[in-house]
Amino acid sequence: MIGDFTAEQIALRERCRELAQEFATRANEHDRDASHPHENYAILRDEGFHALNVPAARGGRGIDFLAHTLAFEALGAGCPSTALAYNMHASMVGPLLESDEVAEETKVMLADLVVREKALIAGNFSEASSTSLIGERHIATRATRDAGGWRVNGRKMFASMLQAADHCCVMTYPDDANGRWAGMVLLVPREIAGKTVTENWDTLGMRATRSDSMLLEDCLIPADRLLWRGEDMRPFREAHSNWLWGSYTAVYLGVAQAAYDEIRRVVQDRRPPGYSQSLAYHPDVRRHVAEMSATLESARLVTYHSAWLRDRDGPTAEANTALFRAKYVVGEAVARITRTALTMGGAHAIFKGGRLEQLFRDGALGPIMAPQADFSLHNIALHELDLDEDEIVHPLKPA
């Protein structure tokens, strides 16, 4: 039942809360400079977090998705960018080590990299033309067989912690594939001939994720770094949508919690001259706080429930829909809560370097972050109305 957490889940959440307090002390600096939070990644590595969702049989901690949700909610409340970028590691490692579609020797190699070598793994599926609008991902980056490996050409975008991670899982399209849903994930090391990075991540929020762009030109990847290949990526995506899509939700839940905590502190501390009571006593302030509390708690319960259901039932249609529901609800909640908190903080809160100002910008990305709000609603509706996606009229006129 939700709320009946195991001792391990509670201990992990507590440790993450402690780490989040430390990460929060550096969040402003990394946000201002849009710099990689290298110190935070180093701490997470030393804590053994790279192996959190590696199955126990492969030397990891093998935590379930609910434990992951509790952990990343706590981390997200400290430094949102650290939590969001670092989550890419879990969102790549989890599916690859769990999937039946991944070869055993590949799993051994990956687990060794992550557990023994403590390598940090980023993930880059997106490209400039990526869109969820038509429910599919056109992959322009091509991989061609060459010299016993794969020669890769293409431009990728939005790769969180790209130059902080040791390797990046890059989604490509194999030249010898046929279907439009085909794909191939290659493990690209940080330093390799043919790879250049464009540091263009100067964004509104989640600035320290440094989700930069990467150009791959005749980049040769050895054959044993082919992690996954399929003619249809949809079953892989659906089987692991907890890690691939659902794992960011908790981070934004943490952002909402942080804004809620901060504004309560502000209104309790602030006493206008000439009055004996703090702003917290003002009826409008009380009402706003109560509304935020209701929004936050409902988002939290929907999120925990989705994680619990996914752990209990596996990747059923109900569980996957619950993950989309949670992402939608949290995206709306974080955008609303951070905006209300900023408004209540007033002009005092809008200065650069202020906690509420940063959380407002980070929170604004909640509904935009994949799976986006509209895409989540699209998937919820398909399930709730029992619709066949292939029968849906295309929303845009084909070229």
Ligand SMILES: Cc1cc2nc3c(=O)[nH]c(=O)nc-3n(C[C@H](O)[C@H](O)[C@H](O)COP(=O)(O)OP(=O)(O)OC[C@H]3O[C@@H](n4cnc5c(N)ncnc54)[C@H](O)[C@@H]3O)c2cc1C
């Ligand atoms: C902070 C951050 C970090 C990221 N990190 C990574 C990373 O590490 N690796 C990586 O590969 N990618 C990453 N991404 C990229 C992200 O996951 C998306 O692939 C990328 O944002 C491309 O989508 P888009 O929002 O530009 O476009 P779209 O998918 O086209 O979305 C734009 C808008 O179109 C509308 N829309 C989209 N789909 C539908 C639909 N089905 N129905 C109705 N309306 C719809 C929505 O309003 C949506 O907000 C990151 C993004 C962010 C914001």
